[in-house]
Amino acid sequence: MELNVKGKKVLVTGGSRGIGKAIAEAFIHEGATVGVSARNERDLVTVAKDIGASHYVCDLSSYDDRERLIETFIREQGTIDILVNNAGASIGSTVMNTPVQSFEQALQINYIAPLHLSKLTASEMETNGGGVIVNVASIYGRESGGNPSYNAAKAALISFTKAFSTEAIAKNVRVCGVAPGAVYHPNEEWTKRVTNDPDFLKNYAKAKIPAGRIGTPPDIASVVLFAASEQATWIVGNTIPVDGGQSRSNI
Numbered sequence: 001m002e003l004n005v006k007g008k009k010v011l012v013t014g015g016s017r018g019i020g021k022a023i024a025e026a027f028i029h030e031g032a033t034v035g036v037s038a039r040n041e042r043d044l045v046t047v048a049k050d051i052g053a054s055h056y057v058c059d060l061s062s063y064d065d066r067e068r069l070i071e072t073f074i075r076e077q078g079t080i081d082i083l084v085n086n087a088g089a090s091i092g093s094t095v096m097n098t099p100v101q102s103f104e105q106a107l108q109i110n111y112i113a114p115l116h117l118s119k120l121t122a123s124e125m126e127t128n129g130g131g132v133i134v135n136v137a138s139i140y141g142r143e144s145g146g147n148p149s150y151n152a153a154k155a156a157l158i159s160f161t162k163a164f165s166t167e168a169i170a171k172n173v174r175v176c177g178v179a180p181g182a183v184y185h186p187n188e189e190w191t192k193r194v195t196n197d198p199d200f201l202k203n204y205a206k207a208k209i210p211a212g213r214i215g216t217p218p219d220i221a222s223v224v225l226f227a228a229s230e231q232a233t234w235i236v237g238n239t240i241p242v243d244g245g246q247s248r249s250n251i
Contacts, residue, residue, distance in 0.1 A: 003229035006031030009077040010228075011069075013037045013060065013117070014087030015053070016044040018185035019136065022217030023084055025051050026225040035073050038087070060087050060113040061105065070120040079128050082228045083121045085114035085157075086136040090150045090189075103149045110153030115160055122164075122173045130172030132228045135161045136220070137179045137239050139247040154179075158239045165237030176227050176235045181243025182208070183215040211244030 010027045014020040015036025024034045028051060037056040038044040048055035054076065058069040074080055089109040092098030118133050125131030140146035141154030158177060165175040184190055184201060193200045205213050223242045226232055241247050 001231055003030055003225065003231060005082070005225070005229055008032045008081040009073075009079055010034045010082040010084065011037065011056075011073050011080055011121075012084040012086055013058070013113075016040060016047045018187065019180065019183060019217045019220045020084075020086040021047055021051065022221035023086060023136075023224050024053050026218070026221040027082075027228075028052055030225065032082070033077060035077065037069055060117075061108045063116070066113060066116050067120065070117060070124070074124055080121055080124055081128075081131050083117060083131070083133045084136065084224060084228070085117060085133065086224075087113065088136065088138075088150075088154075090147055092147050092149045095148045098147070098149055103152070106149035106153045107156065110150065111156040111160065114157055115164075118160075118164060118175070122168055122171070125173045126171040130174070133164075133168070133173065133175045134224050134228050135175070135177040135239070136224065137161070137177050139179050139181045139241055139243050139249070141179060141239075142249040142251065143247060161239055162237040169236050174233065174236055176232070176237060177239030178220060178224050178227060179239050179241045179243070179247075180220045181215055181241070181246035183217060183220060185217050205244075209244045209246045211246075213244065215242070215244060 016038035035054040092102040138154040161177040
Protein backbone atom coordinates (compact mmCIF):
# COMPACT_ATOMS: atom_id res chain seq x y z
CA MET A 1 0.00 0.00 0.00
CA GLU A 2 1.48 3.32 -1.08
CA LEU A 3 0.79 6.12 1.39
CA ASN A 4 2.26 8.75 -0.95
CA VAL A 5 3.42 11.17 1.73
CA LYS A 6 7.00 11.29 0.44
CA GLY A 7 8.06 14.89 -0.05
CA LYS A 8 5.00 16.26 1.75
CA LYS A 9 5.57 19.20 4.12
CA VAL A 10 4.18 18.18 7.51
CA LEU A 11 3.83 20.16 10.75
CA VAL A 12 3.23 18.27 14.01
CA THR A 13 2.38 20.26 17.14
CA GLY A 14 3.37 18.86 20.51
CA GLY A 15 6.17 17.05 18.71
CA SER A 16 8.87 16.99 21.38
CA ARG A 17 7.79 13.76 23.09
CA GLY A 18 5.34 10.88 23.24
CA ILE A 19 2.68 10.63 20.58
CA GLY A 20 3.82 13.76 18.75
CA LYS A 21 7.38 12.54 18.43
CA ALA A 22 6.16 9.15 17.18
CA ILE A 23 3.93 10.83 14.59
CA ALA A 24 6.84 12.91 13.33
CA GLU A 25 9.06 9.83 13.11
CA ALA A 26 6.38 7.93 11.17
CA PHE A 27 6.14 10.65 8.53
CA ILE A 28 9.92 11.00 8.29
CA HIS A 29 10.22 7.23 7.78
CA GLU A 30 7.89 7.58 4.79
CA GLY A 31 9.99 10.37 3.28
CA ALA A 32 8.05 13.45 4.37
CA THR A 33 9.69 16.73 5.37
CA VAL A 34 8.61 17.30 8.97
CA GLY A 35 8.59 20.21 11.38
CA VAL A 36 7.78 19.77 15.07
CA SER A 37 6.61 22.45 17.47
CA ALA A 38 6.54 22.60 21.25
CA ARG A 39 6.94 25.12 24.05
CA ASN A 40 10.08 23.70 25.69
CA GLU A 41 12.94 24.75 23.43
CA ARG A 42 15.58 22.50 24.97
CA ASP A 43 13.55 19.32 24.59
CA LEU A 44 12.34 20.36 21.16
CA VAL A 45 15.82 21.01 19.77
CA THR A 46 17.07 17.68 21.11
CA VAL A 47 14.21 15.68 19.59
CA ALA A 48 14.30 17.51 16.26
CA LYS A 49 18.00 16.80 15.90
CA ASP A 50 17.51 13.18 16.91
CA ILE A 51 14.76 12.41 14.38
CA GLY A 52 15.79 14.73 11.56
CA ALA A 53 13.02 17.33 11.77
CA SER A 54 13.01 21.10 11.76
CA HIS A 55 11.81 22.72 14.99
CA TYR A 56 9.57 25.65 15.89
CA VAL A 57 9.23 26.93 19.44
CA CYS A 58 5.61 27.89 20.06
CA ASP A 59 3.36 28.55 23.03
CA LEU A 60 0.01 27.43 21.65
CA SER A 61 -1.88 29.45 24.24
CA SER A 62 -0.59 32.59 22.48
CA TYR A 63 -2.48 33.94 19.46
CA ASP A 64 0.64 35.66 18.15
CA ASP A 65 2.76 32.53 18.59
CA ARG A 66 0.26 30.48 16.60
CA GLU A 67 0.29 32.94 13.72
CA ARG A 68 4.08 33.10 13.83
CA LEU A 69 4.32 29.30 13.78
CA ILE A 70 2.39 28.91 10.54
CA GLU A 71 4.02 31.92 8.89
CA THR A 72 7.52 30.67 9.75
CA PHE A 73 6.85 27.09 8.68
CA ILE A 74 5.47 28.18 5.30
CA ARG A 75 8.30 30.64 4.76
CA GLU A 76 10.96 28.02 5.51
CA GLN A 77 9.31 25.00 3.85
CA GLY A 78 7.56 26.72 0.97
CA THR A 79 4.11 25.38 1.82
CA ILE A 80 2.26 23.08 4.21
CA ASP A 81 0.60 19.89 2.99
CA ILE A 82 -0.34 18.20 6.28
CA LEU A 83 -1.06 19.66 9.71
CA VAL A 84 -1.28 17.36 12.73
CA ASN A 85 -2.83 19.15 15.70
CA ASN A 86 -1.42 16.85 18.36
CA ALA A 87 -0.52 19.15 21.27
CA GLY A 88 -2.79 18.85 24.28
CA ALA A 89 -2.91 19.41 28.01
CA SER A 90 -4.84 17.88 30.90
CA ILE A 91 -5.48 20.58 33.48
CA GLY A 92 -7.24 20.42 36.85
CA SER A 93 -9.27 17.69 38.53
CA THR A 94 -12.97 17.79 39.46
CA VAL A 95 -15.27 20.59 38.35
CA MET A 96 -15.51 22.17 41.80
CA ASN A 97 -11.78 21.88 42.47
CA THR A 98 -10.74 23.35 39.13
CA PRO A 99 -10.70 27.15 38.69
CA VAL A 100 -12.60 28.56 35.74
CA GLN A 101 -9.28 29.91 34.47
CA SER A 102 -8.03 26.32 34.17
CA PHE A 103 -11.05 25.41 32.04
CA GLU A 104 -10.24 28.38 29.82
CA GLN A 105 -6.61 27.29 29.59
CA ALA A 106 -7.63 23.73 28.66
CA LEU A 107 -9.89 25.07 25.93
CA GLN A 108 -7.11 27.30 24.60
CA ILE A 109 -4.62 24.44 24.23
CA ASN A 110 -6.94 21.58 23.26
CA TYR A 111 -9.52 23.39 21.14
CA ILE A 112 -8.85 27.04 20.29
CA ALA A 113 -5.25 26.40 19.20
CA PRO A 114 -6.18 23.59 16.76
CA LEU A 115 -9.08 25.68 15.46
CA HIS A 116 -6.83 28.70 14.86
CA LEU A 117 -4.01 26.68 13.29
CA SER A 118 -6.53 24.88 11.07
CA LYS A 119 -7.95 28.16 9.78
CA LEU A 120 -4.49 29.55 9.06
CA THR A 121 -3.35 26.34 7.40
CA ALA A 122 -6.48 25.72 5.34
CA SER A 123 -6.07 29.08 3.64
CA GLU A 124 -2.56 28.13 2.50
CA MET A 125 -3.67 24.63 1.50
CA GLU A 126 -6.52 25.98 -0.61
CA THR A 127 -4.10 28.23 -2.47
CA ASN A 128 -1.84 25.27 -3.23
CA GLY A 129 -4.50 22.81 -4.33
CA GLY A 130 -5.41 21.10 -1.06
CA GLY A 131 -4.08 19.33 2.00
CA VAL A 132 -4.95 17.36 5.11
CA ILE A 133 -5.54 18.34 8.74
CA VAL A 134 -5.57 15.60 11.39
CA ASN A 135 -6.75 16.52 14.89
CA VAL A 136 -5.61 14.30 17.76
CA ALA A 137 -8.50 14.24 20.22
CA SER A 138 -9.23 11.57 22.87
CA ILE A 139 -11.76 8.88 23.62
CA TYR A 140 -12.67 11.12 26.57
CA GLY A 141 -14.09 13.63 24.14
CA ARG A 142 -17.00 11.21 23.80
CA GLU A 143 -17.34 9.84 27.33
CA SER A 144 -16.33 10.58 30.90
CA GLY A 145 -13.02 9.36 32.27
CA GLY A 146 -10.51 12.17 32.03
CA ASN A 147 -10.81 15.34 34.06
CA PRO A 148 -13.79 17.54 33.10
CA SER A 149 -11.82 20.39 31.51
CA TYR A 150 -9.98 17.93 29.27
CA ASN A 151 -13.19 16.05 28.40
CA ALA A 152 -14.98 19.24 27.42
CA ALA A 153 -12.10 20.57 25.32
CA LYS A 154 -11.61 17.30 23.44
CA ALA A 155 -15.37 17.05 22.85
CA ALA A 156 -15.21 20.50 21.31
CA LEU A 157 -12.30 19.41 19.11
CA ILE A 158 -14.20 16.36 17.84
CA SER A 159 -17.23 18.53 17.08
CA PHE A 160 -15.06 21.11 15.32
CA THR A 161 -13.40 18.40 13.24
CA LYS A 162 -16.78 17.30 11.91
CA ALA A 163 -18.13 20.81 11.38
CA PHE A 164 -15.04 22.18 9.63
CA SER A 165 -14.59 19.10 7.46
CA THR A 166 -17.77 19.73 5.48
CA GLU A 167 -16.69 23.29 4.76
CA ALA A 168 -13.05 22.53 4.02
CA ILE A 169 -13.50 19.52 1.73
CA ALA A 170 -15.13 21.79 -0.86
CA LYS A 171 -11.71 23.46 -1.11
CA ASN A 172 -9.88 20.11 -1.29
CA VAL A 173 -8.78 20.34 2.34
CA ARG A 174 -9.58 17.11 4.16
CA VAL A 175 -10.11 17.28 7.93
CA CYS A 176 -10.33 14.22 10.16
CA GLY A 177 -9.29 13.08 13.63
CA VAL A 178 -7.89 10.32 15.78
CA ALA A 179 -9.03 9.63 19.36
CA PRO A 180 -6.41 7.76 21.42
CA GLY A 181 -7.19 5.77 24.51
CA ALA A 182 -4.65 5.22 27.29
CA VAL A 183 -1.15 5.54 25.83
CA TYR A 184 1.98 5.10 27.91
CA HIS A 185 5.01 7.28 27.45
CA PRO A 186 7.39 8.60 30.11
CA ASN A 187 5.98 11.81 31.54
CA GLU A 188 5.25 13.19 34.99
CA GLU A 189 1.78 11.64 35.36
CA TRP A 190 2.61 8.15 34.09
CA THR A 191 5.96 8.02 35.89
CA LYS A 192 4.32 8.93 39.19
CA ARG A 193 1.72 6.20 38.80
CA VAL A 194 4.25 3.51 37.90
CA THR A 195 6.61 4.59 40.68
CA ASN A 196 3.83 4.33 43.25
CA ASP A 197 2.62 0.99 41.86
CA PRO A 198 4.97 -1.03 39.61
CA ASP A 199 2.00 -3.19 38.53
CA PHE A 200 -0.15 -0.20 37.60
CA LEU A 201 0.08 -0.61 33.82
CA LYS A 202 -0.64 -4.33 33.91
CA ASN A 203 -3.58 -3.94 36.29
CA TYR A 204 -5.01 -0.95 34.41
CA ALA A 205 -4.90 -2.79 31.10
CA LYS A 206 -6.47 -5.91 32.61
CA ALA A 207 -9.33 -3.90 34.10
CA LYS A 208 -10.05 -1.44 31.30
CA ILE A 209 -8.59 -2.49 27.95
CA PRO A 210 -9.92 -5.59 26.16
CA ALA A 211 -6.75 -5.80 24.05
CA GLY A 212 -4.88 -6.48 27.29
CA ARG A 213 -2.19 -3.81 27.11
CA ILE A 214 -1.62 -0.07 27.34
CA GLY A 215 -1.20 1.71 24.03
CA THR A 216 2.11 3.02 22.72
CA PRO A 217 2.86 6.20 20.75
CA PRO A 218 3.53 4.20 17.55
CA ASP A 219 0.03 2.68 17.86
CA ILE A 220 -1.39 6.17 17.41
CA ALA A 221 1.22 7.40 14.94
CA SER A 222 0.48 4.64 12.44
CA VAL A 223 -3.20 5.58 12.32
CA VAL A 224 -2.45 9.31 12.03
CA LEU A 225 -0.07 8.53 9.16
CA PHE A 226 -2.73 6.50 7.37
CA ALA A 227 -5.42 9.11 8.02
CA ALA A 228 -3.23 11.78 6.42
CA SER A 229 -2.32 9.64 3.42
CA GLU A 230 -3.83 9.32 -0.04
CA GLN A 231 -5.24 5.94 1.03
CA ALA A 232 -7.70 7.69 3.36
CA THR A 233 -9.45 10.16 1.07
CA TRP A 234 -12.87 8.79 2.13
CA ILE A 235 -12.20 9.68 5.77
CA VAL A 236 -13.73 13.14 6.06
CA GLY A 237 -14.85 14.58 9.41
CA ASN A 238 -14.51 11.25 11.20
CA THR A 239 -12.57 10.92 14.45
CA ILE A 240 -11.21 7.38 14.65
CA PRO A 241 -10.90 5.71 18.09
CA VAL A 242 -7.54 3.97 18.60
CA ASP A 243 -7.82 2.46 22.03
CA GLY A 244 -7.53 -1.33 22.19
CA GLY A 245 -11.27 -1.51 22.82
CA GLN A 246 -11.09 0.76 25.87
CA SER A 247 -13.85 3.21 24.97
CA ARG A 248 -17.42 2.44 25.92
CA SER A 249 -19.04 4.83 23.47
CA ASN A 250 -20.98 3.40 20.52
CA ILE A 251 -20.22 6.46 18.37
